[in-house]
Amino acid sequence: MRVLWITAALVFALDQASKIYIVQVLGLAERLRIDVWPPYLTLRMAWNRGVNFGLLSNDSDLGRWLLIGVALAIAAGVAIWMARGAHRPVALVAGGLLVGGALGNVIDRLVYGAVADFLNMSCCGIDNPYAFNVADIAIFAGALGLFAFTGRENTP
Template identity: 90%
Template sequence: MRLFGITALLVFALDQASKLYIVQGLGLAERLRLDVWPPYLNLRMAWNRGVNFGLLSNDTDLGRWILIGVALAISAGVTVWLMRGAHRPVALVAGGLLVGGALGNVVDRLVYGAVADFLNMSCCGIDNPYAFNVADIAIFAGALGLVAFTGRENTP
């Protein structure tokens, strides 16, 4: 479980540091856009009040607290589940990615009232209108890793 905790802590720290540097340090919250390597990598400020791609988005405090509760419940559930059984190291890393990312987005909702999304990538003539952050990448990779690397046939 140590690997799980270290992964979660590193993801959380990287997510929060990137948000602090880009949103506050580079002033993206005021500038709203910075082209880094167009069209492949751009910074576009987006305050996400919902889940991925703005789904379940609303501007109510109730919605915000529900999403915080759901993220905390999922994080606790994944943590307890991983603590209860023997899992390969890759599964512990995947769980740490998911939990660290989820907690990073929870902090955003507590501090800003919304999740700070800022990474935007496009390619090959496709203009991607969506932004995401380090926590979103970790949550996606962690969920995928848990599906791929856990189960009876995958335990040590």
């Protein structure tokens, strides 16, 4: 379990540090766009009040608190699941990625009222309108890792 908590702490710290630096220090919240390596990497400010890609967006406090509750329940569920079984270290890392990312986005909802998304990547003539953040990457990689690296421990 130590691996899970170390991974979660590192993801959480990286996510929050990147948001503080990019949104506040670089002033992306006011500038709204910073071209880093166009079109491949652009920083675009997006306040996500929903889930992935702004789905289920809701400006109400009830919606915000509901999403906070869901994220905390998922993080707790993954931690409990990992604690109750013998899992390979790679599965614990995957669990830590998901937990750390979920907690990073929870902090955004508590502090800003929405998740701060800012990474935008486009390529090959396709203009991607969506932005994401470090926590989103970790959540996706963690969920994929849990799918790939768990469930076979008890298989003959």
